[in-house]
Amino acid sequence: MSTTQALLDSLLAHKSAINLASTEQKNAALVAMADQLEADCEQILQANSRDMEQAQGAIAPVMQDRLLLTAERVKAMADGIRALIALPDPVGLTLDDYQAENGLRIQKTSIPFGVIGMIYESRPNVTSDAAALAIKSGNAVILRGGKEAFHSSQAIVTALKTGLVKAGIAPEVIELVQDTSRASAQELMTAKGKIDLLVPRGGAGLIQAVVEQATVPVIETGTGICHVYVDQAADLEKALAIVANAKTSRPSVCNSAEVLLVHQDIAAQFLPLLEEKLAGQVELRADEKALAYLKQGQPAGPDDFDTEFLDYILAVKVVEHVAEAAAHIAVHSTGHSEAIVTESAETAAYFTQMVDSAAVYVNASTRFTDGGEFGLGCELGISTQKMHARGPMGLREMTTYKYIITGTGQVR
Amino acid sequence: MSTTQALLDSLLAHKSAINLASTEQKNAALVAMADQLEADCEQILQANSRDMEQAQGAIAPVMQDRLLLTAERVKAMADGIRALIALPDPVGLTLDDYQAENGLRIQKTSIPFGVIGMIYESRPNVTSDAAALAIKSGNAVILRGGKEAFHSSQAIVTALKTGLVKAGIAPEVIELVQDTSRASAQELMTAKGKIDLLVPRGGAGLIQAVVEQATVPVIETGTGICHVYVDQAADLEKALAIVANAKTSRPSVCNSAEVLLVHQDIAAQFLPLLEEKLAGQVELRADEKALAYLKQGQPAGPDDFDTEFLDYILAVKVVEHVAEAAAHIAVHSTGHSEAIVTESAETAAYFTQMVDSAAVYVNASTRFTDGGEFGLGCELGISTQKMHARGPMGLREMTTYKYIITGTGQVR
Numbered sequence: 059m060s061t062t063q064a065l066l067d068s069l070l071a072h073k074s075a076i077n078l079a080s081t082e083q084k085n086a087a088l089v090a091m092a093d094q095l096e097a098d099c100e101q102i103l104q105a106n107s108r109d110m111e112q113a114q115g116a117i118a119p120v121m122q123d124r125l126l127l128t129a130e131r132v133k134a135m136a137d138g139i140r141a142l143i144a145l146p147d148p149v150g151l152t153l154d155d156y157q158a159e160n161g162l163r164i165q166k167t168s169i170p171f172g173v174i175g176m177i178y179e180s181r182p183n184v185t186s187d188a189a190a191l192a193i194k195s196g197n198a199v200i201l202r203g204g205k206e207a208f209h210s211s212q213a214i215v216t217a218l219k220t221g222l223v224k225a226g227i228a229p230e231v232i233e234l235v236q237d238t239s240r241a242s243a244q245e246l247m248t249a250k251g252k253i254d255l256l257v258p259r260g261g262a263g264l265i266q267a268v269v270e271q272a273t274v275p276v277i278e279t280g281t282g283i284c285h286v287y288v289d290q291a292a293d294l295e296k297a298l299a300i301v302a303n304a305k306t307s308r309p310s311v312c313n314s315a316e317v318l319l320v321h322q323d324i325a326a327q328f329l330p331l332l333e334e335k336l337a338g339q340v341e342l343r344a345d346e347k348a349l350a351y352l353k354q355g356q357p358a359g360p361d362d363f364d365t366e367f368l369d370y371i372l373a374v375k376v377v378e379h380v381a382e383a384a385a386h387i388a389v390h391s392t393g394h395s396e397a398i399v400t401e402s403a404e405t406a407a408y409f410t411q412m413v414d415s416a417a418v419y420v421n422a423s424t425r426f427t428d429g430g431e432f433g434l435g436c437e438l439g440i441s442t443q444k445m446h447a448r449g450p451m452g453l454r455e456m457t458t459y460k461y462i463i464t465g466t467g468q469v470r
Numbered sequence: 471m472s473t474t475q476a477l478l479d480s481l482l483a484h485k486s487a488i489n490l491a492s493t494e495q496k497n498a499a500l501v502a503m504a505d506q507l508e509a510d511c512e513q514i515l516q517a518n519s520r521d522m523e524q525a526q527g528a529i530a531p532v533m534q535d536r537l538l539l540t541a542e543r544v545k546a547m548a549d550g551i552r553a554l555i556a557l558p559d560p561v562g563l564t565l566d567d568y569q570a571e572n573g574l575r576i577q578k579t580s581i582p583f584g585v586i587g588m589i590y591e592s593r594p595n596v597t598s599d600a601a602a603l604a605i606k607s608g609n610a611v612i613l614r615g616g617k618e619a620f621h622s623s624q625a626i627v628t629a630l631k632t633g634l635v636k637a638g639i640a641p642e643v644i645e646l647v648q649d650t651s652r653a654s655a656q657e658l659m660t661a662k663g664k665i666d667l668l669v670p671r672g673g674a675g676l677i678q679a680v681v682e683q684a685t686v687p688v689i690e691t692g693t694g695i696c697h698v699y700v701d702q703a704a705d706l707e708k709a710l711a712i713v714a715n716a717k718t719s720r721p722s723v724c725n726s727a728e729v730l731l732v733h734q735d736i737a738a739q740f741l742p743l744l745e746e747k748l749a750g751q752v753e754l755r756a757d758e759k760a761l762a763y764l765k766q767g768q769p770a771g772p773d774d775f776d777t778e779f780l781d782y783i784l785a786v787k788v789v790e791h792v793a794e795a796a797a798h799i800a801v802h803s804t805g806h807s808e809a810i811v812t813e814s815a816e817t818a819a820y821f822t823q824m825v826d827s828a829a830v831y832v833n834a835s836t837r838f839t840d841g842g843e844f845g846l847g848c849e850l851g852i853s854t855q856k857m858h859a860r861g862p863m864g865l866r867e868m869t870t871y872k873y874i875i876t877g878t879g880q881v882r
Contacts (some may be wrong), residue, residue, distance in 0.1 A: 078823065158845050159541035162834055171856055172826065220533045240841035254856055273682065296879035303881030390572055410874045411490065414584065422574055422877030431882070432873075433570050444666055444870040445687045458856040461844075462822045465834030469715030470843070 063247045065233045066252040067202060068350060069173050072230040073198040077170050081147040087193050091221035092139040095186065098217040105213035106182065113204050113206055117180070120310060123178045125207055135183050135214070139190040142435045148453040149152060163464045168457045169270045171254035175246045176269060176438070179204040179260040185211045187436040188257075189218050190233050194435075195456035197230040200253065202246055204260075205238035211420040238359060247272035254458075257451075259439045262366065279439035282312035282394035284364050284424040287383040287409065288328055289400035290321040296421055297328060297399040298335050301372075303423040304397065305340055310368050312440060313395050313427040317363055317373045319383045325351055325376045340370045347376035363390050391415055393442045395424040406461045414448035420437035474657045477612060478664045481585050484642035485610040493559040495639060499605050504551040505599065510629040511544045517625035518594065530591070532722060537592045538621055547626075550560050551602040551754050554847045560610045560865040573875045580869045582608035583666035583679050587658045588850070589614045589680060591672035593620040599848040601644050606847075607868035610643040612665065614658060616672075617650035621719055659684035666870075669863075671851045674778065689859060691851035694724035694806035695778050696836040699795040699821065700740055701812035702733040702844045708833055709740060709811040709820035711745050713784075715835040716809065717752055722780050724852060725807050725839040727773060731795045737763055737788045749800045752782045759788035775802050792817050796824040803827055805854045807836040828854060828861035 059067075076084075095102070112372040113122050152164035174197045176188045185201055192199035203211040211234055219229035235242045246256060247268060256274050258268035262281045267398045269278050286299045286304050304315035320328055329351035330454040331341065337354075343362045344355040354376070362373040363386075377383045380398075387396055397419035417427045428451060429437025434452025441447045447455035471479075488496070507514070518539040527532050566578035588600045588607045595601075597613055604611035614624040623646055631641035637712035647654045658665060659680060667687050673694045681690050698716050700709045716727035732740055739765035745754065750767075755774045756767040767786070774785040775798075789795045799808055809831035810821040818832045829839045839861060841849025846864025853859045859867035 078718075154846070158843060160838065160843055162838060162843075164844060168825070270685065275855060277857070288585075293879070299879060299881050306485040307882060406876075414484075414581070415872065417873040417875060420874070420876040422875055423882055425882040426570075426572065426574060426872075426875065426880070429576075431570060431572055432576060433568070443687060445689070448871055449873050459860055460827065461829040461839075461861050462832070462834040463829060463834055463838060464818075467705070467711060468834040468838070469711050469717060470835055470837040 060241070060245060061236050062242045063077055064215055065235065066245070066249050068230050069163055069198045069200055069233060070252055071172055072228045072313060075228040076193060076231040077196050079196060083225070084147065084196065085143050086385070087222055087225040087227050088139050088143050090194070090225040091190065092136040092219045094217045094221035094224070095136040095139070095214065098213065098220070098288045099129055101219065102132055102210065102404050103127055103129065104183060105209040106432060108209045109207055117206055121206070122179060125182065125210070127435060129211060131183070132408055137185040138436050139251065142190055142194045144454070145194065145453060147194070148457045153459055160470070161465070163469055165462045165464075167462055168459050171456060173198045173200065173253050173456055174456065175200045175202070175217050175249070175253040175256040175274070177202045177246060177256065177258045177260070177264065178265065180206040182207050182210040182214060184259060185214045185234070186218065188217070188438060189252055191436060191438050191453060191456060192232070195453045197456055200233045200235060200246065202235040202238070202242060217335050223369065224315070234261060240435050247274060250274055254405075259440050268281050277439070277441050277451065278443040279441055280313070281366055281392045281442060283317065283364065283390060283392045284313060284315045284394055285319055285387050285391060285396045286315045287318045287319040287377075287380070287396070287398045288321065288322040288324065289380060289398060289402065291402040291405060291407050292324060292399040293401055294328055294331065298331060300399055300421070300423050302335055304425055305372050306336070307367050307368065307425055309370055310364075315372065315424050316365065316367050317375070317390070318387060319377050319378070320345070320348065321469055322376050322378055327372070335383070336372075342371050342372055342374050344374040345376065348374040366392070380408055387413055387415070394421065394440065395427040397422060403464040408450060416440070444450070472653070472657060473648050474654045477647065478657070480642050481610045481612055481645060482664055484640050485585055487640040488605060488610050488643040489584060489608050490700070491639060495606055495637070496559070496608065497555050499639050500551050500555050500602060502637040502728055502831045503602065503605070503630045503772055504548040505628045505637070507544060507551070507626065510625065511541055513654040514622065514625040515539055515541065515592070517621040529618055533592060533618070536581035537594065539594055539622060544597070544777060547598040549600055550595070550848050554602055554606045554865070557847050557865060558604065559606070562867045565871055572880055572882070573877070574880055577874045577876070578871050579874055580871050581856060583868065583870055584664050585610045585612065585870065586616070587612045587665040587780055588685070589658060589668070589670045589672075589676065591616040591653055591676065592618040594619050594626060596671060597626045597646070598624045598630065600850060603848060603850050603865060603868060604644070606850060607865045609868055612645045612658065614647040614650070614654055621648055656683070658878055659686060660846040662686055662730060667868075669851050680768070688853040689851070689853050691853055692724045693778055693804045693854060694726070695729065695776065695802060695804045696725060696727045696797050696806055696809045697729045698727045698729055698836065699731040699789075699792070699808070699810045700733065700736065701792060701814065701817050701865065702735040703814040703817060704736060704740070706740055706743065708714040709879040710743060712718065712746055712809065712811055712833070712835050713744060716837055717784050718748070718782065719837055721782055724778075725836050726780070727784065727836050728777065728779050729787070729802070731741065731787050731789050731798060733792070734759070734788050734790055741786070748784075752784050754784055754786050757788065778804070784871040792820055796821060799825055799827070804854065807831065807839040808835060809836050810874040819851070827838050828852070
């Protein structure tokens with residue numbers, strides 16, 4: 059048996075230790091996990107420096123920055139865990155409770171999934187976020203991080219397990235896959251009956267591979283070709299601030315904007331102002347109409363309206379009206395986040411109704427699609443599918459439910 | 471382009487006619503659809519008799535009975551549609567509405583999926599149930615029934631479309647796949663971006679094929695290896711009635727019981743009574759301990775505790791305690807419905823907590839797992855998966871949600 063299969067069997071044997079834990083037990087575990095992360099900071103940083111050494115020259119500088127841990131970042135991870143303590147327990151909620159016509163009492167109760175699997179890349183804080191969300195939502199969890207971050211993840215999981223032991227919960231409910239080859243990912247994707255929910259988090263390639271190959275239930279996350287539409291009735295100050303923020307505050311993340319749509323009646327006024335604001339920072343790839351209003355614009359290529367740049371590049375298109383904007387989004391969006399900037403309540407209502415994405419913004423930046431910003435604590439990922447969960451996935455999205463039906467001998 | 475692809479493209483072009491319809495429009499459509507079914511009863515029965523002729527000798531008598539329509543059954547279909555009218559509209563509900571710390575107003579609103587696909591077998595009433603649930607929940611729907619029922623389904627869909635026209639809704643929001651070959655099922659399973667949710671309903675083979683081959687989101691339905699556990703503290707009268715009902719009232723359906731577990735301290739008393747009650751009607755396939763208490767029992771074979779018999783056969787096993795019953799269920803159940811018969815509140819609580827199935831019964835028959843019995847109107851199917859929906863899937867389970875976030879120019 060592979061080491062990964064052995065871990066899966068061990069999780070199956072131990073999951074009830076967390077599936078059935080009380081709110082008090084789970085919160086005590088989070089306290090101990092957070093404290094232990096800080097107590098083990100030195101070991102975690104040493105492990106991280108081993109990963110960083112191997113990363114030199116092997117991965118891009120922006121990825122190296124994602125991988126790097128500092129004492130401050132370890133403390134932020136611990137604080138992220140502590141932020142979950144005050145949130146309500148999503149397990150054991152009565153979602154429905156009624157007497158059916160047949161006299162049966164039907165209770166619909168929230169319960170943990172059981173075992174959650176997570177396949178991700180090189181950000182070590184995902185390890186502690188996912189483990190903490192799993193514990194608070196009563197789930198056992200199996201984590202498969204990228205090989206670049208293996209030593210860091212290992213040290214973090216060691217600390218979290220020590221915390222569990224101190225809180226009196228079996229440490230076997232959090233496991234890190236030891237084999238970072240492709241084979242172990244494949245084992246998780248096909249662990250029917252052992253993994254109740256698998257969440258891939260990372261680049262588009264990783265997510266697509268998991269969605270296509272998995273036979274266990276998967277929630278698709280992440281890829282964001284996000285649009286900002288600047289309406290003819292936009293407040294231009296707001297529009298400039300929102301477009302600049304959505305594009306430049308953190309271009310490497312999924313909720314950053316990739317495409318700007320501008321109403322034709324405002325394009326002549328808005329686009330030169332935007333170009334000035336983003337000058338030297340963002341490359342504008344524009345369609346023919348937009349190009350006419352730009353000094354430094356590049357003509358957009360055939361793929362530029364279907365690309366998640368994750369970079370300082372913005373595709374720009376002039377549209378005739380909000381309906382054309384919505385139609386463009388329907389064809390080119392990944393269903394993550396879109397925004398309209400307008401002072402017209404009617405146009406805003408049309409846009410929010412017609413645009414079928416997880417998060418639709420009026421006069422705000424797409425960058426807010428985030429579990430923390432939504433008040434969910436941290437997040438497991440951002441769902442871009444419609445089944446089960448859409449948008450930021452917090453504790454509630456890590457539960458399912460069952461019906462408990464109580465009778466007095468009813469037959470049918 | 472295949473005829474099925476053409477239908478999928480047409481649905482995409484027309485879906486907003488139902489996705490955005492008001493409650494009044496949708497209810498008016500249901501009234502007209504139900505009335506038209508009754509008005510077209512003669513044509514529907516003629517079409518059904520063509521299917522019945524072809525079915526002679528080709529399919530089993532029990533399947534022929536499923537296929538047969540009568541004026542009474544057509545009226546029952548119409549009444550099934552009418553039962554949805556009074557139910558609340560699941561679309562446009564405010565699932566959450568709060569102000570986040572960043573000042574944004576975050577509204578979580580229920581919306582239809584968009585286009586729902588359904589692959590099913592030979593029961594013509596599934597055609598009208600699924601179409602009516604789709605309309606009430608604001609979804610366009612593409613139906614692919616079995617070839618045995620094609621003429622019946624065609625006549626039913628024709629009536630439903632006429633009803634839509636009379637109610638002023640584009641008839642292109644309900645479509646029946648014209649090609650009943652394997653190729654058309656394959657086209658539905660891989661219609662990414664066109665079908666938002668695919669629900670297979672039928673035998674285990676059909677469901678497994680769809681779950682394995684689909685690239686669109688699927689909800690797994692149906693297969694039920696349901697257990698009844700008779701505890702030492704059971705009321706034997708209730709236990710006899712519940713086991714007999716769960717096994718014999720309709721053995722061909724997924725919520726019928728396939729396995730009986732009996733506490734060892736009550737087996738000597740209960741099993742002979744049960745054998746007497748089921749005599750001549752049900753074959754008992756028993757493990758060694760149970761066999762000792764039965765006169766006519768057959769020794770259970772290796773697969774008998776993992777088989778959905780859908781027949782007058784019951785596997786019987788004696789267990790030492792409720793924990794062994796729960797452990798057996800954890801390994802052998804399909805997660806559909808299980809029941810405990812006991813007068814001990816403590817044992818009942820243990821059982822409902824430990825058993826991880828969609829519906830867990832105390833002192834009632836598993837046969838109640840059904841949308842109608844749960845008060846959901848009819849049902850699209852019974853989910854045996856944990857993601858998105860579990861148990862009977864009614865209107866609410868045919869919606870998803872989106873976040874609408876309103877700001878005053880916030881950036882991050």
